[in-house]
Amino acid sequence: MVKVRQDLNLPGGLISLYDLPLGRSAVVNSIGAQGLARRRMMDLGLVPGTRVNALRCSPAGDPKAFKIRGAVIAFRKEEARRILVELKER
Amino acid sequence: MGLTRQSSGFKTNTVSFLKGVPAKEDLVIALAGNPNTGKSTVFNALTGLNQHTGNWPGKTVLHAEGRYIYQGMVFKLVDLPGTYSLLANSVEEQVAGDYLCFAGPDATVVVVDATCLERNLNLVLQVLEITPRVVVCVNLVDEARRKKIRIDLDLLAQELGVPVVGAAARNGEGLNQLLSAIAGVACRRISTSPHLVRYGGLVENLLAAIDPAIKELFGDHFGSRWLALRLLDGDQAVIAAIREWLGGSKISRVKKGDQRQGGKLRYEPGFCSQAGGPAQRG
Numbered sequence: 001m002v003k004v005r006q007d008l009n010l011p012g013g014l015i016s017l018y019d020l021p022l023g024r025s026a027v028v029n030s031i032g033a034q035g036l037a038r039r040r041m042m043d044l045g046l047v048p049g050t051r052v053n054a055l056r057c058s059p060a061g062d063p064k065a066f067k068i069r070g071a072v073i074a075f076r077k078e079e080a081r082r083i084l085v086e087l088k089e090r
Numbered sequence: 091m092g093l094t095r096q097s098s099g100f101k102t103n104t105v106s107f108l109k110g111v112p113a114k115e116d117l118v119i120a121l122a123g124n125p126n127t128g129k130s131t132v133f134n135a136l137t138g139l140n141q142h143t144g145n146w147p148g149k150t151v152l153h154a155e156g157r158y159i160y161q162g163m164v165f166k167l168v169d170l171p172g173t174y175s176l177l178a179n180s181v182e183e184q185v186a187g188d189y190l191c192f193a194g195p196d197a198t199v200v201v202v203d204a205t206c207l208e209r210n211l212n213l214v215l216q217v218l219e220i221t222p223r224v225v226v227c228v229n230l231v232d233e234a235r236r237k238k239i240r241i242d243l244d245l246l247a248q249e250l251g252v253p254v255v256g257a258a259a260r261n262g263e264g265l266n267q268l269l270s271a272i273a274g275v276a277c278r279r280i281s282t283s284p285h286l287v288r289y290g291g292l293v294e295n296l297l298a299a300i301d302p303a304i305k306e307l308f309g310d311h312f313g314s315r316w317l318a319l320r321l322l323d324g325d326q327a328v329i330a331a332i333r334e335w336l337g338g339s340k341i342s343r344v345k346k347g348d349q350r351q352g353g354k355l356r357y358e359p360g361f362c363s364q365a366g367g368p369a370q371r372g
Contacts, residue, residue, distance in 0.1 A: 036179055043175035045209050070206035 013087065018064065018080035020054040026085035027051055033082040041083070045069040052085060116157065116166040117276045118193070122186055122217060123201035124210050125172030128229045130154075132201055132259040133169040136269070160269050165276070168195065174209075176216045177325070184327055190220045191316060191328075192335060197223045197276035199268070204234035204241055204256070214250065218284035220313040224252045225271045232258040251283040286315065296322055307336065 020026050028050045031041055045068055046052070053067040062077040075083075123129045134140060137156030154169040170189055171182035190198060200217050202210035207228070217224055228241060247254035253271040257264030274280035288294065297318050304314045304321075320328040 039175075039177055040179055043177065043179070043212060045212065069209045071209050 014084045015087065016081045017052065017054075017066065017075065017083040017085050018077055020052070020066075020085060020087075022054045022057055022064075024087070025051055025053040025089070027088045029084045029086045031083055033079065037079065037082075041079075044071075044073055046083065116164045117197070117273075118166045118168065118195040119272055119276060120168045120170055120190060120193075120195040120198045121201065122170045122190065122198055122213065123172055123227075123229075124174055124203060124213055127172065127201045127203040127210065128259050129172060129201045130169060132199070132227060132229060132257070132268075133167060135259045135262060135265055137167055160273055163273065163277075165272070174213060176213070176220070177323075187220075187328075188331055190217060191313065192331065195221075195223075197225060197272055199225045199227050199272060201227045201229050204228045204230045205237055205239060207241065215285070215287055216316075218250065218252070219286060219316040219319065222252075222282050222284045223275050223278075224250075224282065224284065225268070225275050226250060226252060226254045227264075227268055228254060228256045229259055231256045232261065232263065249285060251285045253280060253282070293319075293322065 014029055015026075017026075017028075028046055028048050030048060031038055031046065033041060050068065055065045055067050055072060057064045063074040064077075064080060065072050065074045066080075067073075121129050121133055133154065133156060137158050139156045156167050156169075158165050158167065168189070170186040173180070173183045173186050176183055176187035176190070189195075198217055198221055200210075200214050202214065214224075214226055226246070228243060228246070231241070234241060241256065243254045243256050253275060255264055255268045255271050257268055259265065271280065275282065289297075297315065300318050300321065301314060304318050308314060308317065317328070317332070
């Protein structure tokens with residue numbers, strides 16, 4: 001069972017990438033970041049419909065590493081919190 | 091990833107590609123690609139030089155040049171910094187983008203990593219928007235073989251509309267085919283029909299609206315579609331580069347158009363969730 005953060009008030013089925021449990025995979029729904037950060041995320045292949053795996057987590061829980069289109073990419077908490085994903089198993 | 095423009099200072103890149111278009115007696119070949127795909131290894135293999143190769147971001151911030159002779163012609167090879175994109179988030183991306191757009195090389199080789207091809211194709215599509223004269227070099231095929239990855243080079247060439255060559259630059263595999271593909275594209279013996287990303291109704295209409303003005307200003311010197319897209323994006327770096335290129339006089343009209351249409355584009359609700367594809371603009 002996935003614990004969804006209540007304080008975020010997200011629409012049904014969506015969680016932030018930061019809350020994706022390790023070992024689980026999900027599909028990107030939308031990117032809340034703006035400007036350069038948004039541009040950079042999309043350049044790395046993070047567009048709606050992309051499958052993302054939560055790979056590992058640093059000891060402090062921030063940053064976390066994700067597998068995106070064959071590459072491992074780490075996001076800080078404030079970046080990962082802005083990416084909404086839908087839990088959808090393959 | 092490399093250095094951001096903020097961290098390295100706006101004036102770090104003191105070499106300007108806008109002033110002098112490279113001399114035409116040599117055929118100029120640009121070498122672009124994601125970081126860590128072996129661009130510098132390909133560069134060394136082709137030129138016989140021993141340019142420094144190493145694995146850290148920002149290694150090739152300013153470009154390196156070398157020459158080689160093939161079939162009696164002199165080719166000047168320009169090694170550009172590795173980037174995931176040409177949309178000017180960092181010094182490297184700006185250098186690579188400016189060079190491809192304003193220096194107008196005779197051919198561009200995009201080096202891609204065979205072991206994670208999908209992630210590299212974003213840059214390929216962006217380069218195809220700037221120039222049709224592209225050769226895609228799928229490097230590290232030896233590594234891919236070891237990982238049991240098989241790449242259908244013919245299908246990729248068909249989909250992209252440009253020559254695709256498999257290579258393992260480390261041990262010289264595929265370099266002869268690469269040389270002949272580069273020569274063919276640079277001398278226009280091989281014709282290409284690059285696959286262009288279509289952005290859907292709104293963006294395409296705007297592109298069609300500003301395209302005549304851009305063609306009028308720049309002729310067919312370089313990719314008008316790319317410039318038009320950057321202007322719609324409101325990309326300040328590109329606007330500054332165009333201003334410098336034109337000497338500042340004719341820019342105001344294009345820029346005014348850009349602000350009007352660009353603004354509309356950015357506030358269009360739901361735009362980003364509708365448009366698909368790797369080169370999506372936000």
